[in-house]
Amino acid sequence: xxxxGNPHVTVPTARAHVARCLLPATRLPGLAMxxxxxxxxxxxxxxDVAMEAAYSPGExxxxxxxxxxxxxxxxxxxxVAVSLHAAGVLRSAFHRRRAESTFVILLGTLTASLLLLLxxxxxxxxxxxxxxxxxxxxYRTARTWPVLRTSLTREAAMSYMAGAIAHSLIxxxxxxxxxxxxxxxxxxxxxxxxxxxRALSDIWILFTGIEEAAVTDPPPR
Numbered sequence: 153x154x155x156x157g158n159p160h161v162t163v164p165t166a167r168a169h170v171a172r173c174l175l176p177a178t179r180l181p182g183l184a185m186x187x188x189x190x191x192x193x194x195x196x197x198x199x200d201v202a203m204e205a206a207y208s209p210g211e212x213x214x215x216x217x218x219x220x221x222x223x224x225x226x227x228x229x230x231x232v233a234v235s236l237h238a239a240g241v242l243r244s245a246f247h248r249r250r251a252e253s254t255f256v257i258l259l260g261t262l263t264a265s266l267l268l269l270l271x272x273x274x275x276x277x278x279x280x281x282x283x284x285x286x287x288x289x290x291y292r293t294a295r296t297w298p299v300l301r302t303s304l305t306r307e308a309a310m311s312y313m314a315g316a317i318a319h320s321l322i323x324x325x326x327x328x329x330x331x332x333x334x335x336x337x338x339x340x341x342x343x344x345x346x347x348x349x350r351a352l353s354d355i356w357i358l359f360t361g362i363e364e365a366a367v368t369d370p371p372p373r
Contacts, residue, residue: 219344290316
């Protein structure tokens with residue numbers, strides 16, 4: 153207890169006591185230390201806050217909610233688009249794989265966002281979950297290439313590359329989250345958004361008419 157008039161109690165000690173009383177549960181311990189943060193009149197650096205959030209899954213709840221909502225809605229659109237052009241999808245192995253890949257990408261994105269919403273998870277648990285999701289999507293991308301190259305066009309190649317980059321970044325982000333290096337959840341978030349954009353472009357092709365896409369099956373041999 154601080155005694156008035158005690159010569160051994162310095163101003164920084166009193167300030168630290170006040171900081172501990174006012175900020176008992178801060179996520180950034182530097183804010184509650186004398187001579188740092190807003191207690192010293194200096195705002196905490198944005199970089200420090202960003203690095204703390206990059207490896208704190210609890211900070212990404214709002215992002216996960218928005219991502220789950222978007223991916224869930226787009227998953228429904230895949231079924232609608234395929235229903236409108238069922239004959240074209242069934243007639244072409246390429247378009248069947250496009251529809252399947254789009255569904256898998258959206259399902260993976262939805263799974264990742266829902267896993268991120270699970271309460272009480274630590275950094276290691278989330279990293280392992282994201283690593284598994286990224287590995288499954290990367291495997292699916294590799295399996296798609298043999299079908300894609302039979303009817304390769306510029307649009308199809310760009311869509312494939314976007315998916316491959318996104319899935320690779322999910323794996324790298326998960327490794328970074330596990331090692332607490334390289335951006336962690338920021339890399340995973342960017343990858344999931346890229347995967348969502350890629351899926352949206354494929355859905356647009358399905359909606360605007362598969363017959364109008366500049367991709368045709370190779371002639372039978």
